[in-house]
Amino acid sequence: MYFDIREDCGDMFSEDTYDAFVLVPLFLAMYNKIPLKIRGRISKKLYKNLTWYVQKILCDFMDKLVPVDISVEGFAPTKSEGYLIGAPLSCGVDSLSTVYDRYINENDPDYKINALFIFNNGTHRSNDDTVTVTKKFFQSRIERVARAANELRLPLLVIDSNLDKFTYNNDLINLAFLINYSCVLSLQNAIRRYYVPSAYSYQDIKEFGRKPHGYDLAEFCDSYFVPLIQTERTELIVDGCQYRRVDKVKRIAEWDIAQKYLNVCCKRGRENSDNCGECDKCERTLLTLDILGKLDNFSEVFDLDKYKRDSFTIKAKNMHYINEDAFCKENFDLAVEMNFPMPTKRECFVMDKKVLVVK
Numbered sequence: 007m008y009f010d011i012r013e014d015c016g017d018m019f020s021e022d023t024y025d026a027f028v029l030v031p032l033f034l035a036m037y038n039k040i041p042l043k044i045r046g047r048i049s050k051k052l053y054k055n056l057t058w059y060v061q062k063i064l065c066d067f068m069d070k071l072v073p074v075d076i077s078v079e080g081f082a083p084t085k086s087e088g089y090l091i092g093a094p095l096s097c098g099v100d101s102l103s104t105v106y107d108r109y110i111n112e113n114d115p116d117y118k119i120n121a122l123f124i125f126n127n128g129t130h131r132s133n134d135d136t137v138t139v140t141k142k143f144f145q146s147r148i149e150r151v152a153r154a155a156n157e158l159r160l161p162l163l164v165i166d167s168n169l170d171k172f173t174y175n176n177d178l179i180n181l182a183f184l185i186n187y188s189c190v191l192s193l194q195n196a197i198r199r200y201y202v203p204s205a206y207s208y209q210d211i212k213e214f215g216r217k218p219h220g221y222d223l224a225e226f227c228d229s230y231f232v233p234l235i236q237t238e239r240t241e242l243i244v245d246g247c248q249y250r251r252v253d254k255v256k257r258i259a260e261w262d263i264a265q266k267y268l269n270v271c272c273k274r275g276r277e278n279s280d281n282c283g284e285c286d287k288c289e290r291t292l293l294t295l296d297i298l299g300k301l302d303n304f305s306e307v308f309d310l311d312k313y314k315r316d317s318f319t320i321k322a323k324n325m326h327y328i329n330e331d332a333f334c335k336e337n338f339d340l341a342v343e344m345n346f347p348m349p350t351k352r353e354c355f356v357m358d359k360k361v362l363v364v365k
């Protein structure tokens with residue numbers, strides 16, 4: 007397992023602890039039902055949290071996991087010298103909302119973001135992408151993110167890692183979140199605080215938290231899981247659970263950086279990372295903007311003519327999923343709040359050769 011950063015930042019790595027090498031092996035040990043032995047030192051705080059709390063949450067998340075013993079050879083130093091307040095920048099809604107609140111609107115230097123991160127660790131690809139497609143896709147994404155960071159006047163640090171090589175079957179795709187946290191923990195000499203933008207709101211986790219059981223660790227539990235992944239030197243803060251996703255969109259809709267760089271697309275298998283306008287994430291974001299009356303602000307990043315042609319179908323699809331999908335439910339609630347007309351009668355629509363009944 008390795009982590010890699012540009013040469014002049016090498017001293018950011020903490021070489022006196024194995025914290026960055028614990029999370030992925032822990033998940034694998036629990037999956038394979040074998041004890042975990044670390045031949046080195048880790049943070050005492052992290053050790054206690056992993057032993058007492060984290061394993062219970064992971065077992066709730068995936069039925070195939072069992073609790074295991076963790077043995078280590080001692081505990082790492084606790085003196086903090088970190089000076090960075092970090093956050094990831096992907097240019098998605100969650101990430102932009104955190105940067106907007108904790109950088110643009112934050113004045114306390116202890117909490118104001120002063121560095122942005124992007125991790126090249128396989129979390130930007132889908133399983134069936136080829137190496138070439140993945141490389142070009144990440145390159146296209148990183149170029150956009152670098153332009154945004156430059157305009158924000160914040161340094162962007164890229165961390166490469168091979169931890170994704172351990173995601174060799176579908177169950178292990180869930181390692182993606184642990185891989186991101188591991189990249190943060192590798193830089194404990196530099197990172198004092200790190201914001202993890204949330205997926206669900208506190209309310210969504212209460213109402214829809216069982217739905218992502220077994221396949222999306224962040225939506226399942228990030229409001230109470232992330233605060234357990236920290237050490238005496240580096241604090242991870244989950245940011246954004248106080249908002250619904252639609253409220254985050256509303257908050258950044260007038261922000262020029264968001265209007266230029268918003269990128270929510272989840273369509274993979276291609277070299278370009280621009281918004282496709284037709285995947286689930288593009289469609290629901292466009293619908294939120296439509297309900298808010300802010301579509302025209304985002305003409306640089308979405309094909310609005312295409313959306314306007316397809317919008318009735320997108321609304322019908324949203325209505326079909328309001329009891330199953332937290333973000334569709336949020337769009338529906340927002341439409342009610344804004345008096346925005348949505349399909350409401352019981353009607354049938356033919357879409358993608360399937361018949362949808364809207365109640």
Ligand SMILES: [Zn+2]
Nearest residue numbers: 271282285288
């Ligand atoms: Zn898309």
